[in-house]
Amino acid sequence: MPETLIRAENLSFSYALEGSESISAIKELSLEVAVGEYLAVVGHNGSGKSTLAKCLCGLLVPTSGSVSVAGLDTRQPSNLVAIRAQVGMVFQNPDNQFVSTVVEEEVAFGAENLGVPLPELRERVDAALQATGLLELRDAKVHTLSAGQKTRLAIADVLVMQPRGIILDESTAMLDPINRLALLSLLRDLHQRGLAIILVTHYMHEALDAQRILVLKDGRQALAGTPREVFAHEPELQALSLELPLVTQLALAFGRRGWDIGLPLNVDELLAAMGEARRA
Amino acid sequence: MPEAVCISRLAHTYMADSPLAQVALQDASLTLPSGKISALVGENGAGKSTLLHFINGLLLPRSLGVVQVLGQDLAAADLDLGMLRQRVGLVMQYPQQQLFERFVGDDIAYGPRQLGLTGDVLRERVYGVMRVVGLDPEAFSNRHTFSLSGGEMRRAAIAGVLATQPELLILDEVTTGLDPLGRQQMHTLLRQLAVGGTTVLIVSNDMDEVLALASHVVVLNRGRSVFEGSCQALFNRDDLAAWGLVPPAVIAMRDTLRAAGTPLDDMIDSLDDLEEALWQAWRA
Ligand SMILES: Nc1ncnc2c1ncn2[C@@H]1O[C@H](COP(=O)(O)OP(=O)(O)OP(=O)(O)O)[C@@H](O)[C@H]1O
Numbered sequence: 059m060p061e062t063l064i065r066a067e068n069l070s071f072s073y074a075l076e077g078s079e080s081i082s083a084i085k086e087l088s089l090e091v092a093v094g095e096y097l098a099v100v101g102h103n104g105s106g107k108s109t110l111a112k113c114l115c116g117l118l119v120p121t122s123g124s125v126s127v128a129g130l131d132t133r134q135p136s137n138l139v140a141i142r143a144q145v146g147m148v149f150q151n152p153d154n155q156f157v158s159t160v161v162e163e164e165v166a167f168g169a170e171n172l173g174v175p176l177p178e179l180r181e182r183v184d185a186a187l188q189a190t191g192l193l194e195l196r197d198a199k200v201h202t203l204s205a206g207q208k209t210r211l212a213i214a215d216v217l218v219m220q221p222r223g224i225i226l227d228e229s230t231a232m233l234d235p236i237n238r239l240a241l242l243s244l245l246r247d248l249h250q251r252g253l254a255i256i257l258v259t260h261y262m263h264e265a266l267d268a269q270r271i272l273v274l275k276d277g278r279q280a281l282a283g284t285p286r287e288v289f290a291h292e293p294e295l296q297a298l299s300l301e302l303p304l305v306t307q308l309a310l311a312f313g314r315r316g317w318d319i320g321l322p323l324n325v326d327e328l329l330a331a332m333g334e335a336r337r338a
Numbered sequence: 339m340p341e342a343v344c345i346s347r348l349a350h351t352y353m354a355d356s357p358l359a360q361v362a363l364q365d366a367s368l369t370l371p372s373g374k375i376s377a378l379v380g381e382n383g384a385g386k387s388t389l390l391h392f393i394n395g396l397l398l399p400r401s402l403g404v405v406q407v408l409g410q411d412l413a414a415a416d417l418d419l420g421m422l423r424q425r426v427g428l429v430m431q432y433p434q435q436q437l438f439e440r441f442v443g444d445d446i447a448y449g450p451r452q453l454g455l456t457g458d459v460l461r462e463r464v465y466g467v468m469r470v471v472g473l474d475p476e477a478f479s480n481r482h483t484f485s486l487s488g489g490e491m492r493r494a495a496i497a498g499v500l501a502t503q504p505e506l507l508i509l510d511e512v513t514t515g516l517d518p519l520g521r522q523q524m525h526t527l528l529r530q531l532a533v534g535g536t537t538v539l540i541v542s543n544d545m546d547e548v549l550a551l552a553s554h555v556v557v558l559n560r561g562r563s564v565f566e567g568s569c570q571a572l573f574n575r576d577d578l579a580a581w582g583l584v585p586p587a588v589i590a591m592r593d594t595l596r597a598a599g600t601p602l603d604d605m606i607d608s609l610d611d612l613e614e615a616l617w618q619a620w621r622a
Pocket residue numbers: 073074081082083101102103104105106107108109110484485486487488489490515517
């Protein structure tokens with residue numbers, strides 16, 4: 059059994075509106091994220107992805123049920139500093155997240171607040187800048203960075219805490235195509251190094267990197283499993299208004315023409331599957 | 339009139355003559371055909387949003403460059419900016435830049451109210467565009483604007499601009515944050531608007547979307563326009579990466595399959611084409 063990093067049990071979260079009304083955004087959701095796991099979260103607008111993301115790192119506290127991070131209950135205010143050091147979050151628009159004007163100071167800020175002593179702080183900042191490819195920009199002003207660089211900076215802010223997990227809410231959204239690919243590859247690197255990744259996205263091809271995909275609908279889990287397991291539920295995915303990766307769509311189109319080649323997830327698998335099917 | 343927008347040799351520096359000066363545009367030219375969907379693409383920081391701000395008069399050309407929009411020269415002394423902004427609708431990159439009323443319904447009603455709409459006509463207009471963008475009027479009219487999810491907020495921002503029925507509709511990062519169904523619905527809507535005569539300009543980082551929608555593409559790189567033409571011409575180039583771009587997924591897949599030995603020609607640019615060609619090559 060892999061060790062659990064984040065555990066949500068029967069988690070519900072409601073936003074209080076004016077008067078006695080409220081919006082229930084997450085409903086009785088149970089979820090475990092293992093240490094070092096790569097999880098993608100997808101679902102329609104308003105399905106609760108951002109709310110869940112904030113619950114999983116302690117930014118929002120459950121209305122009922124519980125979330126624990128490395129065994130620390132997020133309902134306990136005294137746990138929050140320790141939780142923050144375990145799992146960090148990157149928002150879609152990281153501009154709202156920065157507190158300093160210079161890149162290096164921005165990265166140092168979080169760890170300084172943890173009371174990390176100076177020599178170690180330097181090392182941590184260097185490591186975070188190195189991992190995100192920002193070493194050369196350490197003296198740059200934050201406001202002069204491009205959107206791709208700002209996303210990297212927000213990730214460096216998280217890495218400097220030496221966390222075990224990182225949650226990204228639609229972080230590729232504002233990036234140009236090359237920067238999108240670069241970010242996905244950075245996430246694969248971080249995952250290789252043992253970090254748990256939780257990626258919220260509207261793009262199924264981005265979710266392909268994950269070991270597991272969670273599909274939300276109206277605040278509940280609609281589907282969950284490996285990409286292959288999830289894509290096998292084509293009719294449900296259609297009903298959930300989600301898109302399959304192109305390769306998978308092609309394979310399904312061949313299936314409709316009476317040529318069954320299984321469920322390839324990338325071009326190599328497609329070629330192999332077509333070759334196999336032709337030989338058979 | 340064949341051209342809705344004509345920009346030539348435009349340059350712009352933010353905070354010019356200050357230590358914080360930042361060059362956003364150096365030499366940008368483009369021509370947008372009316373009644374068509376055009377796309378403006380380019381890497382982060384290329385100057386796309388700045389260029390859009392010139393088209394709806396948020397920025398005005400000073401010394402360098404000519405900007406003509408719907409037949410008006412934006413440097414003209416008698417320019418009626420109010421009138422221009424009624425005819426040109428801009429959905430900004432971040433919905434927070436544009437939403438300001440406390441309630442969603444009021445925010446969307448703001449534009450048409452300015453145009454003089456009231457009562458039932460106003461309500462019909464507002465509810466109509468809310469339905470078009472997939473926000474149920476019953477559920478969302480009285481919601482606090484800033485309590486919406488990311489995608490809901492973008493829908494509200496788009497609805498507010500659609501409500502003014504602009505002749506030229508500009509969308510910065512048109513479907514970012516929308517779920518796949520929302521994206522499809524937005525595509526259908528933009529195509530319908532173009533058929534009805536509206537000129538549409540989108541900025542997008544999603545090349546699949548550009549391929550699906552745009553008949554005319556402009557590439558901006560470091561403040562310069564470096565390409566203007568069709569999707570076909572753009573996406574069959576092999577130097578896209580230098581502009582921060584990648585080919586759309588279908589074309590990337592076509593090229594990978596071709597490199598692996600499957601004969602596929604350059605005209606293939608949709609999933610249906612690819613399906614048929616692969617079927618022919620592998621099954622027939
Ligand atoms: N601050 C808030 N106050 C009240 N309701 C909210 C707030 N934030 C979100 N909601 C509501 O909670 C539900 C879930 O929202 P959430 O932001 O978690 O969705 P999401 O899956 O992230 O959507 P998107 O894809 O649009 O980003 C929606 O109905 C939304 O309107």
